[in-house]
Each structure stands twice: as C-alpha cells, then as structure tokens.
Amino acid sequence: MNEIPKLRTADDIPADQKVKFYQKGTFTVGNRLVDADERNVQSSMNRSNAITSGHRACQGCGEALGARYALDTAMRMTGGDMIAANATGCLEVFTTPYPETSWQMPWMHSLFGNAPAVASGMQAAMKAKGRNTRVIAQGGDGGTVDIGFGCLSGMFERNDDVLYICYDNEAYMNTGVQRSGATPGGARTATTMPAGEAYPGNVFGTGKNLPKIAMAHNIPYVATASVAYLQDLEAKVEKAMSFKGARYIHVYVPCPLGWGCASNSTINLARLVVETGMFPLFEAEHGQVTATRPIRSRVPIEQYLKPQRRFAHLFKTDAGAEAIKKLQAMCDYNIAEYDLLRPEEETV
Amino acid sequence: MLKQMEGSQAVAEAVALCRPEVICAYPISPQTHIVEHCGELVREGKVGTCEYMNVESEFAALSACIGSSACGARTYTATASQGLLFMAEAVYNASGLGLPIVMTVANRAIGAPINIWNDHTDSMSMRDAGWIQIFAETNQEALDLHIQAFKIAERLSQPVMVCMDGFILTHAYERVEMPSQEQVDAFLPPFEPQQVLDPANPYSIGAMVGPEAFTEVRYLAHDKQMQALNVIPEIAAEFQEIFGRDSGGLLRKYQTEDADTIIVTLGSVAGTVKDTVDEMREAGKKIGVVTIGSFRPFPTAELRKVLASAKEVVVLEKSFAVGFGGVVANNVMMALQGTRTHVNTVVAGLGGRPITMPSLHKLFDRALAGKLEPVEFLDLQWDIVNAELERQRAQIASGPTAESILKNIQVDTAHGGAAGHAAE
Numbered sequence: 134m135n136e137i138p139k140l141r142t143a144d145d146i147p148a149d150q151k152v153k154f155y156q157k158g159t160f161t162v163g164n165r166l167v168d169a170d171e172r173n174v175q176s177s178m179n180r181s182n183a184i185t186s187g188h189r190a191c192q193g194c195g196e197a198l199g200a201r202y203a204l205d206t207a208m209r210m211t212g213g214d215m216i217a218a219n220a221t222g223c224l225e226v227f228t229t230p231y232p233e234t235s236w237q238m239p240w241m242h243s244l245f246g247n248a249p250a251v252a253s254g255m256q257a258a259m260k261a262k263g264r265n266t267r268v269i270a271q272g273g274d275g276g277t278v279d280i281g282f283g284c285l286s287g288m289f290e291r292n293d294d295v296l297y298i299c300y301d302n303e304a305y306m307n308t309g310v311q312r313s314g315a316t317p318g319g320a321r322t323a324t325t326m327p328a329g330e331a332y333p334g335n336v337f338g339t340g341k342n343l344p345k346i347a348m349a350h351n352i353p354y355v356a357t358a359s360v361a362y363l364q365d366l367e368a369k370v371e372k373a374m375s376f377k378g379a380r381y382i383h384v385y386v387p388c389p390l391g392w393g394c395a396s397n398s399t400i401n402l403a404r405l406v407v408e409t410g411m412f413p414l415f416e417a418e419h420g421q422v423t424a425t426r427p428i429r430s431r432v433p434i435e436q437y438l439k440p441q442r443r444f445a446h447l448f449k450t451d452a453g454a455e456a457i458k459k460l461q462a463m464c465d466y467n468i469a470e471y472d473l474l475r476p477e478e479e480t481v
Numbered sequence: 482m483l484k485q486m487e488g489s490q491a492v493a494e495a496v497a498l499c500r501p502e503v504i505c506a507y508p509i510s511p512q513t514h515i516v517e518h519c520g521e522l523v524r525e526g527k528v529g530t531c532e533y534m535n536v537e538s539e540f541a542a543l544s545a546c547i548g549s550s551a552c553g554a555r556t557y558t559a560t561a562s563q564g565l566l567f568m569a570e571a572v573y574n575a576s577g578l579g580l581p582i583v584m585t586v587a588n589r590a591i592g593a594p595i596n597i598w599n600d601h602t603d604s605m606s607m608r609d610a611g612w613i614q615i616f617a618e619t620n621q622e623a624l625d626l627h628i629q630a631f632k633i634a635e636r637l638s639q640p641v642m643v644c645m646d647g648f649i650l651t652h653a654y655e656r657v658e659m660p661s662q663e664q665v666d667a668f669l670p671p672f673e674p675q676q677v678l679d680p681a682n683p684y685s686i687g688a689m690v691g692p693e694a695f696t697e698v699r700y701l702a703h704d705k706q707m708q709a710l711n712v713i714p715e716i717a718a719e720f721q722e723i724f725g726r727d728s729g730g731l732l733r734k735y736q737t738e739d740a741d742t743i744i745v746t747l748g749s750v751a752g753t754v755k756d757t758v759d760e761m762r763e764a765g766k767k768i769g770v771v772t773i774g775s776f777r778p779f780p781t782a783e784l785r786k787v788l789a790s791a792k793e794v795v796v797l798e799k800s801f802a803v804g805f806g807g808v809v810a811n812n813v814m815m816a817l818q819g820t821r822t823h824v825n826t827v828v829a830g831l832g833g834r835p836i837t838m839p840s841l842h843k844l845f846d847r848a849l850a851g852k853l854e855p856v857e858f859l860d861l862q863w864d865i866v867n868a869e870l871e872r873q874r875a876q877i878a879s880g881p882t883a884e885s886i887l888k889n890i891q892v893d894t895a896h897g898g899a900a901g902h903a904a905e
C-alpha cells in the first residue's frame with residue numbers, strides 16, 4: 134500500500150464522541166476508542182480522507198457514509214492518485230458549496246446524466262498522457278439507473294477503466310424525494326403518492342436491477358454493498374481497484390429524510406434490507422457471481438418496512454397488504470436465487 | 482503543400498496536426514467524414530498518443546470531452562444538427578466550466594421535418610451557450626480556422642466551435658494548402674491548462690454557485706468573449722506570419738468602401754454573394770459585402786464601423802428565428818442602433834435550398850431600390866404555402882403538414898436533388 138500524506142492529527146479528532154457499535158464483531162465504528170493494538174486501519178491517523186467533515190448532508194445520511202468509506206478505500210488503494218467525476222445529486226450538493234468543498238481529492242461535477250461519460254473522458258486523457266491516475270465516477274440511483282443509464286452502459290461496453298459507484302437511496306432525493314427507476318414497488322415518494330386502496334404508492338413494474346445489467350455487460354467486476362457492512366464495502370472497493378476496466382459497485386444507502394425514518398436507523402435499515410433478502414450482497418466477475426453474503430438471521434419484510442414512513446400506508450389497507458406480500462415474494466426470490474440461507478461457512 | 486482533398490479530410494488533417502490527445506465524437510451527416518478520417522489518422526499513428534473514443538451519443542461525446550479537457554488533454558469533437566441539440570446540456574456545461582474544447586459543427590438543418598442538408602440553424606441554436614463561434618467561408622479557411630481554434634480556445638480557456646457548411650464545404654473537393662507539422666508546432670504551443678484535475682494539487686471543479694456569485698461568474702464568461710474580440714484578430718495575425726495566409730479574424734470586407742448597400746452574410750455563401758456583387762459593380766451599382774467570421778463574440782463595434790455609412794444593409798442568413806425573423810440580422814440591428822442605416826433580413830438556403838446568383842441579383846436590385854420587406858424569404862414558393870394554408874383552413878384534420886406538401890408538389894423521389902436516399 135502506498136503512503137498517504139498525513140491529513141489529520143490526533144488533535145483534530147474530537148475525543149469524546151458517543152458512538153454506538155452496530156456492527157457485529159468489528160471495530161469499524163469508533164475504533165479509535167479501542168486499545169491501540171486492537172485498532173484496524175480505520176483508526177490510523179494517517180488514513181486517507183477523501184471527503185472531510187463539515188459537509189451538509191442530513192444527519193444519518195447513508196450516502197455520505199457510503200461515499201466516504203468507498204472513496205477513502207479507493208484513495209488508500211491508489212495512494213491518492215485518483216480523480217472523481219460526480220453526477221448532480223445529494224452527494225454533489227452537500228459536499229461542495231464553495232469554498233467549503235469536502236473533497237480532499239481532485240473532483241469534478243459536470244451534469245446529472247453524464248458522470249460515466251465524463252469519467253470515460255478522464256481515463257482516456259490519462260491513457261493519452263501515460264499516467265496511472267485512476268478514475269472513479271459516482272452518482273445517486275437517479276443519475277445512474279435513469280438519466281445516466283445510456284452513458285453508463287456505454288462506459289461498461291467499452292470497458293473503460295472506471296470504477297462507477299452508485300449510491301442507491303431509491304429515489305431522487307436532491308430534488309425532494311421523487312420516484313426513480315430504483316424506487317421499490319409500494320414506496321411513497323413525492324410523485325408516487327398512495328391513492329386509495331387500489332394504488333399503494335409506486336407501481337410494481339419489472340424493476341431495473343442495475344447490478345445485473347452491469348453483469349450482462351460482462352465487465353470485470355460488479356458488486357453490491359450496504360452501509361451496514363462497511364468492511365465489506367471497503368473490501369469490495371479494494372477488490373474493484375485491483376481490476377482494470379469497467380467496474381460497478383451498487384451501494385445501498387438509507388436516506389432518513391426521503392424515507393421518513395429516524396436518522397439513527399440508517400445502519401439498522403441497511404442491515405435489515407440485507408437480512409430480509411431484499412438487497413442481496415454479492416460480487417461478480419466477468420458476468421459470473423463469485424461470492425454472496427448469506428443471511429445470518431432472516432427477518433420478514435415487515436420488520437424492514439415498518440420503521441419507514443414511505444411504506445406506512447401499506448399497513449393500512451388490503452391493497453397495502455398485497456403489496457407487502459409482493460415485496461416478501463421478491464425477498465424470497467432473491468434468497469432462492471443467491472442461496473442466501475445456506476450455512477455461513479459456505480461463504481465463498 | 483497544395484493538395485486536392487475533401488473538406489472533411491482537410492479538417493481532419495488539420496486537427497491531427499494540432500496534436501489532440503483525445504478525440505471523441507458520435508457520427509452524424511455531414512460530419513461523418515471528418516471523424517472517420519480522424520480515426521484513420523489516429524490508427525495510422527499520425528496523431529501521436531491520441532485516444533480516439535467511440536461513444537453512444539453526442540451527449541456522451543461532449544461529456545467525455547469535458548472529462549478529458551478537465552484532465553488537461555487537448556480535446557476535439559465534431560457534430561452537426563440533431564447531434565448538437567442532443568449535446569445541448571453539455572455544450573453549456575463545457576463553456577460554463579471554461580474548458581478549451583474545439584468542436585467542428587458541419588452545419589445542417591434541424592428537424593422536424595428531418596433534413597440532412599445545410600443551413601445554420603444548428604450553430605445558431607447554441608449562439609448564447611458561451612462558445613466562441615467562428616464560421617468558415619472556404620475549405621482552406623475551415624482548415625486554417627481549426628488550427629487557430631485550438632490556440633484561441635487555450636489562450637482564453639473557452640471552447641471554440643468551428644462552423645463549416647455541411648456538404649457544401651465538408652464534401653467538396655478543393656485544392657488546399659496543407660501546412661507542415663513544423664509550422665503548426667511553431668504556431669500552436671503545447672496545451673497548458675488554466676485548470677486541471679491533478680492529484681498533486683487537488684481541487685473541486687463544478688461546484689454549486691448561488692446568487693452571491695453567479696452573476697459575476699457569468700459576467701466573466703462574457704468578459705472572455707470580449708477578450709476574444711482582441712484575441713481572434715491577434716491570432717489571425719500570428720497565423721498569417723507563420724503560414725503566409727490571411728485567414729480568420731472577426732470579419733471580412735469586400736467592396737464596402739463606397740457602398741450604399743452592404744450585404745452581411747456568413748459561411749460559404751459569401752463566395753456566391755461576392756460573385757454577384759462583382760457583376761453588379763460592373764454595372765456600376767454601389768454594393769459591397771461583409772462576411773462575419775466570428776459570430777460569437779459578435780464584432781459589434783467593427784461591424785458598426787463598416788456598415789454605418791451604408792443606406793441599406795441586407796443580412797442574408799441561413800438561419801431563422803421562428804416567430805421573429807433573423808438571428809444574425811437581430812445582432813446586426815443591435816450593432817447599428819442609433820444610426821440611420823436600414824437593416825433587412827433575408828432568410829435563405831434553409832435545409833439546403835440552393836442560393837443562386839439569379840435570385841441574388843433580383844434580391845439585391847430590390848435592395849438597392851429600397852424595396853425589401855423587413856423580413857423576406859429568398860425563393861419562398863408562395864403557391865405551395867398558400868395552398869397548404871388553404872387546405873388547413875378547410876379541414877381541421879388536415880393531416881401532417883410536411884407530408885401533405887410533399888404529396889401535393891409530387892417530388893420526384895428518384896431524381897430530386899434533396900430527395901432520394903439520404904444518409905442521416
């Protein structure tokens with residue numbers, strides 16, 4: 134691993150934070166509080182710092198958390214020799230009002246729908262100049278599965294040397310919580326209001342499974358991740374950075390504001406979505422699944438839906454009950470597809 | 482070296498001589514030959530370490546150019562018509578970010594009705610997008626302007642659109658003087674970016690700007706264009722010194738000294754206009770021509786100087802502000818504000834309609850006699866227009882306009898100039 138310039142000193146770190154340990158068996162959160170010999174890389178004062186504190190994300194923002202862990206990891210992997218293209222969206226807006234940019238790395242925002250293409254251009258420039266600077270592109274689910282979809286597919290198909298990270302909070306949050314192509318069936322958004330018995334929130338279409346679409350391009354690496362499992366996210370970014378060519382990581386990031394959930398429920402929901410089977414965690418290389426994360430203790434979908442106001446209407450009507458059944462059926466489908474209930478030791 | 486070649490090929494070779502590091506474009510007629518030839522030159526290793534990117538749309542093409550230019554790579558693209566509109570959001574973005582990309586626009590009409598032939602509606606649709614827009618009159622000038630464009634763009638850190646008439650120039654075979662690599666290298670220094678994404682000195686580009694500074698940022702873009710009013714002639718002069726050719730600049734005068742009537746135009750039609758003026762001069766008529774080289778920035782003061790002494794100005798333009806009149810004429814009127822010069826708009830050559838000398842003779846004679854309507858359409862066939870209007874009045878469900886007209890005028894699709902199979 135390359136040396137990262139020292140960015141913060143111990144004096145800069147607030148010593149007295151109340152931290153909840155949500156992760157089982159890891160010291161990821163708050164690990165600067167444990168004994169020195171038990172600390173992992175996260176606690177290093179020399180650790181990479183792609184996005185510095187002070188940005189304007191809402192309290193409990195999953196996207197801020199996901200982006201920081203993902204980019205910090207990429208920064209570590211590249212010794213800081215990387216640049217990023219960012220789509221318009223919450224991440225872009227909450228990190229940049231100048232001069233308070235949070236980005237401690239070269240970063241560019243161009244448009245909502247073109248981050249993958251901008252990144253493709255960046256890697257072409259690096260190739261032409263014979264530099265090894267790596268390129269990351271990132272966007273929300275709207276910027277990724279909807280408006281930027283064409284550019285993303287082009288970037289995949291050409292196998293451009295870009296890691297694209299989608300932070301999926303299942304709606305257009307930056308513009309006030311409107312539906313995206315990644316909004317789940319039944320969810321309420323500002324443009325999919327539940328209208329009576331017959332229409333419980335967002336339609337149940339066929340869905341748009343971007344990790345699978347990415348795999349269908351046979352790109353070197355595809356992974357899903359959730360901010361409940363930060364070390365897993367880090368490992369996946371590390372893996373992604375070890376490949377050349379187009380890579381895609383789809384990170385599940387709860388949005389307390391958009392979902393109507395408590396800001397301290399982010400990690401919990403990010404775990405429940407995995408433990409229900411709603412959001413399977415897997416890795417794939419060249420179009421083939423190479424690893425999945427089995428469910429430790431399966432939970433019914435209601436447990437995941439209940440804490441979120443965007444699903445509250447589902448618990449009030451028969452149509453809602455039907456919608457919940459459909460969502461449970463999706464979980465069951467995923468569990469069967471990825472064999473998520475196998476004993477844990479079989480984890481690849 | 483004098484060479485006989487297609488306009489597109491000449492442009493591609495000129496671009497290659499400028500040593501671009503990234504070329505990224507999406508095909509559309511009549512730009513295709515340019516990017517195909519660029520691709521060949523890159524493949525043959527004649528463009529150094531250039532990356533030639535094929536992408537899935539014009540929006541992606543210019544977006545990739547934005548990314549590469551922000552990394553400090555000299556970057557080129559080309560498009561036309563629908564393609565320029567498809568990249569519209571990125572067109573504004575590239576100039577807003579101040580990225581010195583050079584783009585050829587092989588001018589073509591915009592649909593509907595879909596039409597692949599030449600006019601200037603495409604470039605004009607982006608006239609306020611912040612790009613410097615220069616227009617070529619001949620293939621030689623198109624070639625020369627591309628070499629100048631990189632220098633203008635990089636000196637000002639602003640993107641430059643080189644506009645050349647589709648088919649009329651892009652597909653015409655002419656003899657052009659192709660400069661040597663040494664000449665171009667002497668003229669165009671390596672690209673030193675004003676801003677660059679560099680891990681050694683990280684900063685953010687493209688941050689949100691609110692009301693507290695937005696006006697200032699936009700004003701500075703305007704200021705860049707005002708600087709360009711000096712930079713464009715300076716660079717044309719530097720060009721002349723090295724290449725020995727007078728090419729580019731803000732505008733060109735022809736027989737304007739004592740002219741009562743001056744035709745203002747831009748692009749390749751200037752040649753036909755000058756030929757017509759020559760004939761009229763022989764008949765003792767006091768008429769002259771101004772060809773606009775730089776449409777953005779608009780050479781307001783220079784134009785005023787040339788035009789203010791004329792009685793009649795006729796702006797002959799291949800663009801049309803629907804519901805108003807002329808795009809270029811509107812700008813010329815602004816330049817002549819407060820003078821007594823009378824400005825007429827003539828919309829001509831839309832969708833590839835030929836602009837012929839007999840038509841121009843009639844038009845200019847009426848102009849000399851002060852008999853032009855404020856807005857005219859050269860060779861508009863009123864019988865077709867009136868028949869269609871009548872039909873529409875008679876019948877609410879009169880069907881699609883374009884198709885009805887075509888049916889009624891019975892275009893011979895096998896032999897018609899603008900019909901038959903056309904590559905779109």
Ligand SMILES: Cc1ncc(C[n+]2csc(CCOP(=O)(O)OP(=O)(O)O)c2C)c(N)n1
Nearest residue numbers: 221222223245273274275276304305306307
């Ligand atoms: C072409 C265009 N259309 C619409 C918008 C408005 N817009 C900005 S961000 C955004 C939604 C972003 O949603 P997403 O990509 O899911 O990211 P999030 O904010 O949820 O992180 C929209 C609709 C825009 N900036 N540009």
Ligand code: SF4
Nearest residue numbers: 190191194223388390
């Ligand atoms: S709206 Fe959601 S995604 Fe946006 S900053 Fe707030 S919590 Fe994060």
